[in-house]
Amino acid sequence: AGTGLVMTGNCGTGKNHLAVSMAKSIVREYLASVQITDVMRLTRAVKNTWRHGADSTEEDVIERFASLDLLIIDEVGVQFGSPTEMTILQEIINARYESVLPTILISNLTFEQLKESIGERIVDRVTDGGRNRLAFGWESYRAIAAGITA
Template identity: 35%
Template sequence: MLEQIGNPSPEANARADRQREDDRRRVEALNRKDCIKTLDQDLGNRFRRCSLTNYEIYNPAQRDVVDRLKVLQNDVVEHVQAGRGLFLYGNCGTGKDHLAVAILRKAAWEGLSARCINGIKLFGDVADAWRGEGSEGDVIGPLLRPDVLLISDPVLPSGITESNQRTLYRLIARRYDRRLSTWCTTNVAGSKGAIELLGNQVYSRLIDDAIRLHCSWECYRERRRIT
């Protein structure tokens, strides 16, 4: 009798294993739900349903970029956990945000914490904090926590002020030092334009060990207007 108590039966062990597996899956499902909910709050209605499947291809160059991103989508967990980035650049209106968000949503679905912010909101939130009783750290702090952060159009259409440049650098540098994955989409034609727009310190950190893809095709909105 004592031997039976001290040595559970194979059936009992199997039940315990199934219970542990059920508990693990339940925790994973809750975490996935939280990650997707948090990201969707950032994305809003326009980008919430972005995927590679519903991205419209009208130029052969798009196919090459989408094919590269399909590979990344399959490897996104390893990519993010390694602290690697994604840098999409090119003409305005080419769907860079759509493409980046499609991969970002896959990361969230895999249970990785993911956030998205654009330059207007980032610098606006910092300005609001300064006008109140807050600080830049109140805005940047939460953006240092997620496994992956997408920064869309980090430079405002009017350009970037010295103050905003410092804010952007501090955010990028601190995530870089922590080996956190930071992605970026920006409207520049190449590395020279990116350095002029973002500054070499920011740009060099964003592209270090990152996948860089040039979205060189024409603006979707302009094409739709003409056709």
């Protein structure tokens, strides 16, 4: 249905684990095209088209990310926050939104910090006005498994 989702929470709380499980299930059940990436790789893929003799164009790369049945973007808010990065992220998310394709954003920031980092417009579109978000508010599983508690 094109509904997106934002997952926020500290490191080690299971955001990626859940995203990978969802991706595998969706691929198995629907034979869907799904990609899990992070903001830096997504930005780098677009920027690599700007080199002389690049194999693909900027439009090709944006179209590839914009046309996947599901795109999961991790490490949102970790990037430098440059205008170029924000423009690339916004263009891909807007294209997916207009095509009614779901996008999942994963961040270690709080929901409010995420809106400050990448902009309220992007977060609003992915969460359908803030309704589609999961906050992973518990301690890191890795820290608990290692015997480290806050």
